[in-house]
Amino acid sequence: MPVNQEQDKYILIHPKGPTVTILLYGATITSWKVPDNSGTLQDRLFVSSKAKLDGTQPVRGGIPVVFPCFGAPVHPDHQKLPQHGFARKETWSYDSTVMDNEAGVSVRFVLNPNETIQAVFPKAFRLFYVVTLAEHQLSTDIHVENTSQNDLLTFQALLHTYIRAPADQVIVAPLQGLKFHDKTDPTPEGRATLQEESRSAVDVRKFTDSVYIDGPGKYDVSWPGGGMEVKAVNLKDVVVWNPQEEGVKIGDMESDGWKRYVCVEPGHVGGFISLEPGKTWIGQQVLTVKSG
Numbered sequence: 001m002p003v004n005q006e007q008d009k010y011i012l013i014h015p016k017g018p019t020v021t022i023l024l025y026g027a028t029i030t031s032w033k034v035p036d037n038s039g040t041l042q043d044r045l046f047v048s049s050k051a052k053l054d055g056t057q058p059v060r061g062g063i064p065v066v067f068p069c070f071g072a073p074v075h076p077d078h079q080k081l082p083q084h085g086f087a088r089k090e091t092w093s094y095d096s097t098v099m100d101n102e103a104g105v106s107v108r109f110v111l112n113p114n115e116t117i118q119a120v121f122p123k124a125f126r127l128f129y130v131v132t133l134a135e136h137q138l139s140t141d142i143h144v145e146n147t148s149q150n151d152l153l154t155f156q157a158l159l160h161t162y163i164r165a166p167a168d169q170v171i172v173a174p175l176q177g178l179k180f181h182d183k184t185d186p187t188p189e190g191r192a193t194l195q196e197e198s199r200s201a202v203d204v205r206k207f208t209d210s211v212y213i214d215g216p217g218k219y220d221v222s223w224p225g226g227g228m229e230v231k232a233v234n235l236k237d238v239v240v241w242n243p244q245e246e247g248v249k250i251g252d253m254e255s256d257g258w259k260r261y262v263c264v265e266p267g268h269v270g271g272f273i274s275l276e277p278g279k280t281w282i283g284q285q286v287l288t289v290k291s292g
C-alpha cells in the first residue's frame with residue numbers, strides 16, 4: 001500500500017522508492033526521501049534532532065504550514081494569534097487519497113475550526129492541504145475556503161520549507177533586483193524599510209531573515225553536489241531564513257543545526273489576502289530535486 005497510516009502520521013511511498021511523511025500535527029511534512037545518484041534514499045528536508053514530534057510545539061524543520069499570519073500578528077483579525085498562526089499547531093485529519101498510481105501518490109488533509117481556534121480566530125473557514133509525491137518532486141497545495149456567508153476572510157499563508165543543504169555553501173537565485181525587508185535589522189524602522197537585493201546569488205553565510213516581495217515564483221537552491229528547484233504558484237513572496245549563530249537561542253535546534261539547512265519559504269506575506277465569502281484560494285509549492 002503506497003499510503004500507510006501509522007498512529008499520528010501518514011507515509012506516502014512512490015513505486016520508484018521516494019517517500020514522504022506527514023505528521024497530522026500541523027500537517028507538517030517531517031521527511032521527504034529521494035534516492036541519490038547511487039540509489040540510496042536521502043532526506044531532502046532538515047528536521048532538528050531536538051524537534052518535538054509529539055504535538056507539544058511546532059516542528060523545528062520539515063515543512064510547517066504558516067496560516068493565517070506570518071511572524072507576529074499585525075492585522076486586527078489576528079491579534080490573539082501566536083507567531084506564524086495556528087495551522088502548524090493544530091491536529092489535522094486525513095480526508096482522502098486523491099491519486100495513487102505509477103505517476104505518484106497524493107493525499108488530502110483537512111482542518112476545520114475547533115474550539116481552540118475559534119477562541120483566537122472566530123472566522124468561518126476550512127483548510128485543505130494536498131501533498132503529492134512524484135518521482136523527483138513533492139507538491140504541497142494549501143486550499144483556503146471562506147465558508148462564511150458574508151464576512152471577508154483575511155489571511156497570509158506560507159510554506160516554511162527547511163531544505164537540507166550546507167549553509168556555508170548554498171546559494172539561492174534569482175532574487176537580484178527584488179525589494180525585501182531585512183528582519184535582522186535591529187530597528188523597527190530598518191525592518192519596515194524596503195531594500196533592493198543587489199546580489200545575483202544570495203547566500204546565508206551570515207544571519208539572514210529576508211522577506212522578498214513579488215518574486216519570480218521559481219527559485220534555484222544550489223550547492224556543490226546538490227540542488228533543488230522551488231516553484232511557487234500564487235505565493236508571490238519568498239522568505240530566505242537561516243539564523244547562523246543566533247540559532248543557539250532556539251530551544252529545539254540541535255547543536256549547530258543551522259549549518260545543515262536553508263529555509264526558502266514561498267508565501268503571501270507582503271500584505272494580506274482578503275477572500276470573499278464562498279470563495280477558495282489555493283497556493284502551491286513544488287519542490288524538485290535537481291541533483292545530488
Ligand SMILES: O=P(O)(O)OC[C@H]1O[C@@H](O)[C@H](O)[C@@H](O)[C@@H]1O
Pocket residue numbers: 058071083084160183209210239241265
Ligand atoms: O521560531 P519560529 O516561530 O518557527 O520562526 C522561525 C523563523 O521563521 C521565519 O519564517 C521568520 O522570517 C523568522 O523571523 C523566524 O525566526
